[in-house]
Amino acid sequence: MARCVGDGVQVFPRPGATIPTNTRLLLEGIGSARTLVAELPGKTMRLQTSGHEVRVKAQRGWSSQLERVTVVLKLDGQLLPDKTYTLRLDDVLPGTVALLNGTGKSMPEWTSGKGPDKTAPRWLKRPAVSEGIARRNEEGVTRYVRLTMSLREESPSYMVVTLTRKQPGVAAQHYVIPVVNGSALLGHEPCSGAFAFEDGRSYRARVEVFDSAGNLAPPVPPLDFEAPSAPPGG
Numbered sequence: 001m002a003r004c005v006g007d008g009v010q011v012f013p014r015p016g017a018t019i020p021t022n023t024r025l026l027l028e029g030i031g032s033a034r035t036l037v038a039e040l041p042g043k044t045m046r047l048q049t050s051g052h053e054v055r056v057k058a059q060r061g062w063s064s065q066l067e068r069v070t071v072v073l074k075l076d077g078q079l080l081p082d083k084t085y086t087l088r089l090d091d092v093l094p095g096t097v098a099l100l101n102g103t104g105k106s107m108p109e110w111t112s113g114k115g116p117d118k119t120a121p122r123w124l125k126r127p128a129v130s131e132g133i134a135r136r137n138e139e140g141v142t143r144y145v146r147l148t149m150s151l152r153e154e155s156p157s158y159m160v161v162t163l164t165r166k167q168p169g170v171a172a173q174h175y176v177i178p179v180v181n182g183s184a185l186l187g188h189e190p191c192s193g194a195f196a197f198e199d200g201r202s203y204r205a206r207v208e209v210f211d212s213a214g215n216l217a218p219p220v221p222p223l224d225f226e227a228p229s230a231p232p233g234g
Helices: 031-038
Strands: 008-012 025-030 044-049 052-063 068-075 084-087 109-112 122-137 140-152 157-165 173-179 183-188 202-211 223-226
Touching (some): 068 173, 122 183, 122 223, 140 202
Antiparallel strands (some): 008 025, 044 052, 157 173, 157 202
């Protein structure tokens, strides 16, 4: 019998990235780790390098309709430049919780850059819908809409999306997704996801793009699209 995979946590920026000394971090709980992460606001953990540590406090973030929740990790101070920092997830989470986007290590690590990032991202190409993706396997349906864009920005970036159906009485969805190589994916996998879509329905996405220091890109018009329809199957 097919089983769902991917229970655990992910962090943004992705481990191994170079981050500004005034970065914020995002921590996402997926599947069985969702409740653990949802209970973190108000708790603290540590970012450590040799001879220096910064306390990090979890703040409320976003919750998806499909078994995911993300909290914001705000640093109580700045990182030292040109150091490798480790986030001590074990301060607040059991050691059995899997790090899904790590680099083979149990704790995520990043390299700090030369200093703080105080400059907002600038658009070279504003976000646009580029394609819809829908496929079905024995576990269920994977369905995404890809947004493409281009930014003048040195720090990793993420997008906060408010997604509405063009139908009265349907609640808006509000969640966060990373921007990776100029691309962001709205949607879901068979077992979890950032956004729930229905076959062929019309949606409007209002997007805000931030860099990892919390600087906001200039506003952009909303994006209208139809959710891709999954192929039939049992």
